[in-house]
Amino acid sequence: MHSNMIPEDVDLHIHSRFSDGELEPEEIIDRWASLGYRMIAITDHDGIGGSKKGLEYVRRSGHSICFVTGIEFDSSDELSEEIHILGYNIDLENEALNRTLSKVIEWRNERNRKIFDTIRRLGYSITEEELRAVNGGRFTGKPTFARVLVNRGYFGSIAEVFEKLLETSSEIRSIVKHTLSSEAVVRLIHEAGGAAVMAHPMEQMRRGEDKTAFMSRLKVLMDRLVGYGIDGIECYHPSADSEDASWLADYAEQKGLLVTRGSDFHSDRNKRVY
């Protein structure tokens, strides 16, 4: 019923090398344009560098693709520790946005320092140079540490690093992630003139959680975001099968929200590492 609500030539969720993706913004635009996409957005984690570079490139190169500025914010709420919120059509020069992003980068740097020290204390001799080499130092997060540990041969894959170390070591888990509240993120995106969209709702499902129980919990969470003024739901995402997507689109329709589609592309090797 909803399959025609959003065309397949729209991809509003792509990560570049300005966060944990493996392609440069220019490579993304060239590739998505040649695949026939009509509208795309680069949505890097807590940063607008990729969007900025992409926008300049589209203007310079004369691509006819519709390039929407974007970002993917980490946020937290009483109901969930980790809610990703996409911001679209934001003014990249907005002062409040840029001020908040510098603060978020400071928090991230502090946390990375603690993760780095802990990983080394646990016996893995990684260096700061290796971390910077992953993407030119433009972004460091858990996936960056994972990649270095794989490159060093300590683990066989990025998923394995998460399973055996990053998600299971009590020392690493105890390193607090300081994030903005979901309410503040929605407000900030609006202040920057943009639309706020809840990213991949199905990823809110906890390991082993009963699907029916999850769906009712998710509805409560989405209602709360609606209360904060969220503008849309990313109904079409690899984490949602067609039944999930149509359930989400029904919800969005009832609430008068935008329905979006995103591939959450990170790289050819491993589409999702984060």
Ligand SMILES: [Zn+2]
């Ligand atoms: Zn996400």
Ligand SMILES: [Zn+2]
């Ligand atoms: Zn993402």
